[in-house]
Amino acid sequence: MPARSADEVKISPILKALEDQDTSVLYDPLDNTMVLNIGPQHPATHGVLRLLVKLEGETVLSSVADLGYLHRGYEKIAENGTYHEFIPHTDRLDYLSPISNNVGYVLAVEKLLGLEVPPRAQYIRVLVCEMARIASHLVSVGSMAMDVGALTVLLWTFREREKVLDIFDVLCGARFTTSYARIGGLQQDWSPQCTAMLEAFLQEFEQDVVEVEALLRTNKIFIDRCEGVGYLSQGDCVAMGLTGPLLRASGVPYDLRRDNPYLVYDKLDFNVVTAKESDALARFYVRIAEMRESAKILRQSLDALPAGSYNAMNPKRVLPNKERTYTKMEELIHDFMLINIGIDPPVGEVYQAIESSKGQLGFYIVSDGTGHPWRMKIRSPSMVNLQSLPMMLKGAMISDIVAIIGSLDPVMGEADK
């Protein structure tokens, strides 16, 4: 093998990005500065996030995040399929709350179509979105506690999450890859069994959250590892475009469910939880409190769940009931047309976002009037939130890195798209 020329051994761009950042300490090879590579295969990075960290002793001088290890090109796939075909792909974005991604996507398509969904479907969507938020926050809280050394919490929160996933299983036949929402409605109706299971879950949930919180609220190790760690000022949070629990933990009461209500959130009574401290501990408490608010919303939605159809009456846009497809001529034709040619949306462009568990999950769709989107951009909250990671890491200790990543709660499926 020939010797490498000078061009080939040049410094890699990512390392250069690390070096170019301003640091207050001069770089000196004799100094104890070192570059540490974390990930992409590291349990504390919550997936395949890769970090290059420049350390001075144990203090982080600067860092660069490297994404793309889970890039599957979903925006390209979306352009090459019909609107219906993309619904299963949304499961794989934020795989901790797939069902709310389904809802977010179909809401964007329905906005493009100008389609009104019956109230029963809207309430069921609220129900599943809030269950997904609880499931996702449970993982977030548990894994963040595990990252800083409290393993018990993870086991307890996963036990609770299992109950939510069981409800999804009964509701749509899948625990994770739900693909539950449909353009103009839902895959299946909400069943009385789901109501019973959800009621049983809610009855225990309040006490379970109290128990989980009690494990950590007065835990000196947990508080010491999280308090003041990963601080980002309110101004920086807004400037970096953070959303979700991170922005609310910095004191900005921004919640799409309240500010730009979609579905039936304007008819429901809940609080937008905020905190002032903007550190890892504040984010933890915001998530805990949001789970309680979600439980409140679930109870109200269960009480208010109206009877009626769960699919809009619009045969040219909404997939027909499978049973009728097999037995009725007209439904068969519509099914054939919808699958092969797709919905016929108007020409235009829309942006629709939902408040997912990680922040603002938005879909920007450009339609050229055919059955395939001309362009679909997924605004994933995890990616935007990760962008502020180098700012939070700067000046932190090396052991704080895992706590900060845990408090950000990134899901790489969504960040890498």
Add this chain to the structure above:
Amino acid sequence: MTNAEIVDRIKAQLPESILGSEEFRNDLTILVRKDDIVRVAEFVKSDPDLLFDLVIDVCGVDLYQPEQRFEVVYNLYSLNMKRYLRLKVRVGEDNPVVPTVTSVWPGANWHERETWDMFGIKFAGHPDLRRIYMPEEFEHFPLRKDFPLMGIPDSLSLPRR
């Protein structure tokens, strides 16, 4: 503020920068002259009536037409007014360079990197314009309409031993 009032407000300040506006499903889109995007961005961010302080998204669109092939779309949000605004610039294929808005919204950094990665649109003045998802040595721009869905064989080299 209604959509028309927002357009009037921006037009009153920067009349020659605004090329047009349209409304679809109550979403307001304003087409801005490419070289003036930073001025418009600074204005909509700092004007006390508008205050579009949150950059939600910056993305590219390949219109696949001979002239002005690409669009760069800025989705903005005002925490004060609780509403969205969409700015747009168009840029040709020969010299796809758009001024960066990272000086206005630092959060646009990664969004612009993604747009460069996917469409090959350069952002003049960007502090760290590297590819974000694709490997650094990749030569193509995957979200362009002339990039095939199956990819280009051998465009990604295997790691050298």
